[in-house]
Amino acid sequence: MKQLSTFLFVIILLSVFSCDGQRTFEKYEGFETQSWQIQDTVSFTMDIPVPTGPSILAxxxxxxYEFRNLYLRYLTLDSLGNVIESQLVNIPLFENTSGKPLGKGFGSTFTRYDTLPLTSHKAYHRIQFLQYMRVEDLKGVEAIGLKRVKN
Structure with a gap:
């Protein structure tokens, strides 16, 4: 009986410390072929009321991945589908001189996090990402994610 209660205590303790109380939304959209086609749009829709706070791209x-950086366009939309903001951003993925990956990871897979430079203070309901690298098949991109955290 003592072993069971110790086991349950450890499980509860791990679950409490593994939860991030700052995160209000987090979702990833993976690419089965591990490449981002130019016609593919990655879209995330949030429930209303939309959580506030910084938007972090993953x-x-x-x-x-053949390039040093990733150009992508994001569009924020309201609940009626009207575009609130559209902006092209440059996300560096590898160092200029050494070619070392800038993201966190191990082996040959890395994740780079960057805060989106949203200029509109209007809450958006949906956000869409499009790759702007001027290649039909952007190899090496496994997934795109979005995280919203509390201020």
């Missing part, structure tokens, strides 16, 4: 990539 790019999961591997060593097959």
């Amino acid at each position: 790019v999961k990539y591997n060593e097959e």
Whole structure:
């Protein structure tokens, strides 16, 4: 009986410390072929009321990615589908000189987090991401994610 209660205590303790109380939304959309096609739009829709706070983009990539950076466009939309904001951003994925990955990870897979430079203070209901690298098949991108955290 004592072993069971100790086991349950450890499980509860781990679950409490593994939860991030600052996160209000987090979701990832993976690419089965580990490449981002130019016509593919990654979209995230949040429940109303929309959580407030910074929007953090996550790019999961591997060593097959051929470029130093990733240009992508994000569009924020309201609940009626009207565009609130549209902006092109440059996300560096590898160091300029050494070619070392800038993201966190191990092996050949890394995740780079970057805060989106939202200029509109209007709450958005949906956000869409499009790759702007001018290639049909952007190899090495495994997933795109979005995280909202409390201020």
